[in-house]
Amino acid sequence: MDGMVPQQRLSLRRFSLAQVASAFERSHFRLCLLLVLLSLVCFLPGFTSLHPMDRDEPRYAQASKQMLETHEFVDVRFQDEARYKKPVGIYWLQSASVAVGEALGVSEARTTIALYRIPSLLGALATVLLTYWAALAFLGRRGAFLVAALMATSIILMVEARLAKTDAALAACSVAVMGGLARAYFGRGAGVLPKRALMIFWAGFAAGILIKGPLVLMFAGLTAAILSYRERSFRWLLTLRPGLGAAFTLLVVLPWFIAIALKSGGAFYSEAVGHDMLGKVGTAQRYHWAPPGFYLLAFFATFWPGAIFAAAAVPFAWRHRREDAIAFCLAWIVPSWLVFEAVPTKLPHYVMPLYPAIAIITVIAILRHFVGPHRPGAKLATVLIPFIPIGLMVGLSVVNWNFDHTLPYRGLPALLAASLIALYAWRLFVQNEVLKSLGLGFVSAACLSVGVFGFTQLDLRSLKLSPRLAEAAHSMTCDRPVVATLGYREPSLVFLVGTDLEMLETGEEASSFLKQGGCRMVFVEKRFEDAFRAENQRIGLQPALSTRVAGFNINSGRRLDIGAYAVGR
CATH class of the missing domain: 1.20.5 (Single alpha-helices involved in coiled-coils or other helix-helix interfaces)
Structure with a gap:
């Protein structure tokens, strides 16, 4: 070895790297194992230590916790408020995850946010592996691996893997459906679809509806409509066995949809469709308004490190738009993307189920040597x-x-x-x-x-206001303390302190709450403290200041200073 010339050493190094790559590519299992390892490195850091992220995550987690507390697995609630915005799927998954944690002896399982995040972690892992499976319809093993790795390392999936919400699971369902649809389209001359592809397609379809309603239907439906127009025929869809698949889907989703209709008297449908879905179309809910073009700008951060490679592949997609693979991906991306851009309510993760198609186009362009420094700019x-x-x-x-x-x-x-x-x-x-x-x-x-x-x-x-306040509440040594909050009303505080956390409106209410006696604590935001102290003085109450918690509330964009006052400690 010492006598080798530099060129021989370089050649040997390249040969060795080629051998390693070839060894992995000889086996789907090895490539999938490598994808799982890469995904875990990207998804696990901070998984247990990251505090509940307001506001959506703790709302989902708290509703799932209340399912376990009340043994009510049909009607979804956040404290006393009906939560009729999404179907029940994610709440069942989170409740099951926490129940398993309790059975295994996890301490304080019901307030351990990491247990509620496990379905999202598994959904993100499934998204990566199903992206590999879907990409195999377009590319060889190496290309499919690169596509899946682009998803595993994308910032948006790294974030969603750590949040107890619907979006990572929805992405997995969506890519399962689109992978099956791609195989049906590319094999439209054969007339037969492998049973595995059929099972994955319809399982993803049914699960997607239980997790987030009609979105998975929109992704598949718009894509199928455009491709059918391209073919001047819908016959290729028959290979998906729509009759049998629809029966399976109804068997999976219909029991809960009937049960919630009876339980809520139809309120679920008026809230989920009339307020949540149509509200996003008509008005920007929850102040999440953004102008058209928002997703295009956000893409360069949310799909990093692949975003700039994808941007360089755009001319390639246009030039080769008549190829089946590119046509399918464009039908997957463009119509749904335009729908999301047209809706006033916008959040970066809404378009995440479209990212696998962008990754496929990007890798095809890279492997054909279209992307490189020779491109303008x-x-x-x-x-x-x-x-x-x-x-x-x-x-x-x-x-x-x-x-x-x-x-x-x-x-x-x-x-x-x-x-x-x-x-x-x-x-x-x-x-x-x-x-x-x-x-x-x-x-x-x-x-x-x-x-x-x-x-x-x-x-x-x-930024950890709720965990620090919950720590103050849990430091009370008396049995079953009663806790209330004034001015700071984040869902994470409800999740960490308890379902019975009382929400107060005025300083007078806070004093009256403590006056009721027993072991009590109230959190009072600084702008309410003058009224609170004045009322305490009037009624002769002298609560102890247990601690002060100062920090920044991301959701309101304000610095907060909160006092924790206790009686009967």
């Missing part, structure tokens, strides 16, 4: 590769210093590593090493996950 545009990790490193450091007067020292090494790797990936792209650049993007994303979710969020103490 590509060398400059790909500065986005290092921009995201560098921007997060600087931005999170500024936030940490501004709120807590310190730096996220534990996360900085991983953030710095992610930034340096991304810079090198940019250099490789400029040198026309596109596949290597993409691979280093995956490594950078893994480092970014460790840095942001594993360590940096631990140092952002000012």
Whole structure:
């Protein structure tokens, strides 16, 4: 070995790397195992330590917790309020996850947010593996692996894997359906679809409806309609056995839909369809309005590190739009994307089920050597590769210093590593090493996950208002303390403190609450404290100030200062 010339060493190194790649590509199992490992590195850091993220996550988790408390598994509720916005699927999955945790002896299982996140974690893993399966209809093993890795390392899926919501599970259902639909379309001359593809298609379809209603039907329906117009025939859809599949879907979803109609007297449908669904179309619910074009701008952050590669592949998609593979992906992406852009209510994760199709087009373009530094403006545009990790490193450091007067020292090494790797990936792209650049993007994303979710969020103490208040409530030594809150009403506080947390409106109500006697604590936001103290003085009440919690509420965009007052401790 010592006598080898440099060229021989380089050749041997390349030969060895080629052998390793070839060894993995010989087996679907090995590639899937590699995808699972990559996904876990991207999804697990911070999974248990990240506090409940207001407002949607704790609403889902609290509703699932109340299912276990009341043994009511049809009617979904958040405290006394009916939660008729989504079907029941995700609540059943979360309740089952927590029940298993309790059976295994997990301490404080019902207030352990990580247990409620397990369905999202499994949904994100399923999204990655099903993306690999779906991409095999378009590409060989190496290409399908790259497509799935783009999903595993995308920022949006890394976020949704850690949140106890519907979106990671919906993405898995959607890609299962679209993978089956692709096989039906590409095999339209054969007239027969493999049983595995049929099972995956209809299982994803039924589960998708139970998890988030008609969205999966929209994705598949719009795609099928456009492709049928292209073929001037709907006959290719018959290979999906629609009669048998519809019967299976009704068998799965109809019992709960009938039960909730009887239980709610039809209120579920008026709320879910009339308020939630049509409300998103007619008005921007919950202040989530954004103009058309929002998703296009958000895409460059949410689909990092693959976003800039995807942007470079857009001309390729247009040039090759008549090819079956590209036509299918465009039918998957464009109509649903336009629907989401047209709806006033916008959130970045809404378009996530369309990202696998974007990844497929991107990888096809890369493997055909269309994407590279020779494209106009590509060398400059790909500065986005290092921009995201560098921007997060600087931005999170500024936030940490501004709120807590310190730096996220534990996360900085991983953030710095992610930034340096991304810079090198940019250099490789400029040198026309596109596949290597993409691979280093995956490594950078893994480092970014460790840095942001594993360590940096631990140092952002000012953002953890609810956990700190819950800690104060749980520090009371008396049996069964009664807790109320004034001015701070986040769902995470209900989840962490308890379903019976009382919501108060005025300082006088807070004093009256403590006056009732027994062991009680009330959280009073600073702007209500003058009225609270005045009423205490009037009625002769002297509660003890247990602690003060100061921080920043992301949802309201305000700094808060909250006092925890107790009696009968």
